[in-house]
Amino acid sequence: MSKKTKNVAFIGVCTALALVLSYIEAILPPLFAAVPGIKMGLPNIIIMFLLYRRGPAAAIAVSLIRMLLVSLLFGNMMALMYSLAGAMLSLIVMIILRRLNFLSTVGVSVAGGVSHNIGQILTAMLLLETAELGYYLVVLTITGTVSGMLIGLCGAALIKHIPNKI
Amino acid sequence: MKEKENTVKRYVRNDILLILCLVLIAAIGLFYLYVLRDHGDTVRVTVDGKEYGNYSLSQDITEDIYTGKDGEYHNRLVIKDGTAFMESANCPDGICVEHSRVFRDGESIVCLPHRVVITVVTSGDSNTPDVVI
Known part of the structure; x- marks a missing residue:
């Protein structure tokens, strides 16, 4: 199998995995009853793994394809805009932090989780033209940190244990 | 080997610093939102x-x-x-x-x-x- 074919197959499998994780996340009960709509970001385990194993391009590709597919499958184009803004900001932050090389996967993932939330809230503030949403940022900083830690630990385990040959 | 251990330690220390900073920011925010703020009308x-x-x-x-x-x-x-x-x-x-x-x-x-x-x-x-x- 040529290297290119192998790469295409690999990205495909990763996208499928990320998609399944999105679905699992959607059917799980809500994490935090007081402020609904908060998600763990399970698919980001795959994104973290890709970022460290295959570099920024693969991580961005899988992230974008997953979001497009999720919005097509579960039909919410409005939500796509928010996820896009959040995901792009968090990917940029994570790519830069990984380059700077002073945090472990857990730290990078925490920064990614928090910046994801900031990106979404900023988009919502711009679209709705209200500053009041800042209230959500406080709660989202905490949930972003906690889920970032969990995602980072899972990602680190994958990076460590999945053989390099794949 | 020793050098690798030190790098890991440095990583973990930076991670913990980052998490503590975020928790502190959130704690200040929560205090402001839930303790200092009165009921609206x-x-x-x-x-x-x-x-x-x-x-x-x-x-x-x-x-x-x-x-x-x-x-x-x-x-x-x-x-x-x-x-x-x-x-x-x-x-x-x-x-x-x-x-x-x-x-x-x-x-x-x-x-x-x-x-x-x-x-x-x-x-x-x-x-x-x-x-x-």
Whole structure:
């Protein structure tokens, strides 16, 4: 199998995995009853793994394809805009932090989780033209940190244990 | 080997610093939001950034908010016992309906799909000077 074919197959499998994780996340009960709509970001385990194993391009590709597919499958184009803004900001932050090389996967993932939330809230503030949403940022900083830690630990385990040959 | 161990230690230390900073920021924010803030007295409803209406928190009401081109989007705002909540809505995610009741100054419930925001405010807090006690 040529290297290119192998790469295409690999990205495909990763996208499928990320998609399944999105679905699992959607059917799980809500994490935090007081402020609904908060998600763990399970698919980001795959994104973290890709970022460290295959570099920024693969991580961005899988992230974008997953979001497009999720919005097509579960039909919410409005939500796509928010996820896009959040995901792009968090990917940029994570790519830069990984380059700077002073945090472990857990730290990078925490920064990614928090910046994801900031990106979404900023988009919502711009679209709705209200500053009041800042209230959500406080709660989202905490949930972003906690889920970032969990995602980072899972990602680190994958990076460590999945053989390099794949 | 020793060098590798040191790098790992440095990573972990930086990670912990980052997490502590974020937790500290959040703690200050929470303190500000939940301890320093008083109960508001008015619920302001905005749709798409434009003001839709103001409702007093001291009066129990049920207000149907119709938005969208032909009023096809519906959110039912209920004010009861000094708290406000979204009783029902026909938005796809239903997040606004699940949101807990709001009553503190500055708290809000957002319905992103319908672009409806309800915020608790203290009436006249922006255009009258603070009362000196």
